[in-house]
Amino acid sequence: MARPDVVTVAAGVFLLRGFARDLDVALLQAVEEVTAISPLRHSLTPGGQAMSLAMSNCGPLGWVSSRSGYRYEARDPMTGQPWPAMPASLSDLALRAAAQAGFAHFRPDACLINQYAPGSKLSLHQDKDEADFSQPIVSVSLGLPAVFLLGTTQRRDLPQRLRLIHGDVLVWGGPARLAFHGVMTLSDGAHALLGRRRVNLTFRKAA
Ligand code: SIN
Ligand code: FE2
Numbered sequence: 604m605a606r607p608d609v610v611t612v613a614a615g616v617f618l619l620r621g622f623a624r625d626l627d628v629a630l631l632q633a634v635e636e637v638t639a640i641s642p643l644r645h646s647l648t649p650g651g652q653a654m655s656l657a658m659s660n661c662g663p664l665g666w667v668s669s670r671s672g673y674r675y676e677a678r679d680p681m682t683g684q685p686w687p688a689m690p691a692s693l694s695d696l697a698l699r700a701a702a703q704a705g706f707a708h709f710r711p712d713a714c715l716i717n718q719y720a721p722g723s724k725l726s727l728h729q730d731k732d733e734a735d736f737s738q739p740i741v742s743v744s745l746g747l748p749a750v751f752l753l754g755t756t757q758r759r760d761l762p763q764r765l766r767l768i769h770g771d772v773l774v775w776g777g778p779a780r781l782a783f784h785g786v787m788t789l790s791d792g793a794h795a796l797l798g799r800r801r802v803n804l805t806f807r808k809a810a
Contacts, residue, residue, distance in 0.1 A: 609703055612765060615779030616753060617704035623696055623743050624770030627796055630745060633690035634716055634802060637661040640687045641679045643718050649673070655723040662689035664713040664809045666732065673732050675713060675809045689714050696772075697741045697806035704774035706739045711806035719749065719801040721791035727752060727762065727783045730807065738808035739776025745769055745804070746797030747789060754783035769794060 610618040623630060643657035646668040660666060664675040665686040679686050693714055701709035717725070730740055744767040751773065754762035762783065767773065775782055786803075793799055 613753065613755075613763070613779055613782075615777035616773070616775045616782065618765065619700055619703055619772040619774065621770045622700055622703070622772040623745070626692065626696060627745060627770060629692045630696070630743070630804070631796065631802070633692050634804070636690065637687045637716065640684075641665075641682055643716070644681060655719075656725060657718045657720075659716045660714060661687045661693070661716070662711065662713045666713060666715045666807075666809070675732060693804065693806075696743065697804075700741050700743070700772045700774055701739055701806075704739065704776070706774065706776055709738055709741065709806075709808065711741065711808055713807045713809040715805040715807070717803040717805065719747070719786065719789045719803070721747075721789050721799060723786075724788040725786040727754060727758065727785040729756075729781050729783055730805075731781060733807050733809045735808055736780045737776075739774050739780065741806040742773045742775075743804040743806075744771045744773070744801065746794045746801040747792045747799070749789055749801050749803075750787040752783075752785040752787060755779075756781045756783070758783055769796070 641659045643659050645653040667676045697711050748768045751765040751767045752762035
């Protein structure tokens with residue numbers, strides 16, 4: 604049941620072009636409030652390398668990567684404090700986007716904030732540290748454009764390339780919930796509001 608403003612890019616994958624655009628100033632301010640408490644940091648992968656993107660979280664749970672693996676935690680390991688609360692401007696947006704894509708009952712308990720500088724990338728992976736795969740992933744793109752790699756649930760399948768720009772929201776769930784995905788090396792540029800960076804917000808139901 605595609606709505607005119609929702610593009611189905613694959614079974615279970617919905618692109619809401621420009622859905623977050625009008626909210627950009629408020630969203631960015633919310634991100635700044637969160638990262639003033641739990642700063643963006645380059646976490647280590649289990650292999651011991653620093654990730655090229657910088658991350659933080661808000662909400663009851665935060666996604667954490669370290670030498671001991673990937674997991675959700677209620678506290679920021681950097682500050683020892685609970686992750687900052689999820690600002691209503693962020694959770695409202697995620698709820699509305701999920702509902703537009705047909706996931707009416709999405710109530711995220713985790714929001715991962717990823718900041719990409721030119722040269723940063725994210726290798727193909729599945730989001731599979733969450734407890735309930737009936738709930739979708741809602742991903743909001745702000746700042747510099749990126750090429751998003753959207754695969755299938757099989758790592759060997761060649762991913763399709765989706766150009767995501769400022770304000771785009773991508774929702775994946777159902778048959779695509781465990782789709783492999785990643786972000787190609789970010790090209791340099793300057794965004795009018797965010798400057799030389801891309802910020803991605805990924806909302807999940809983790810527990
Ligand atoms: C992610 O997979 O966690 C982030 C995806 C993105 O930055 O678009
Ligand atoms: Fe992901």
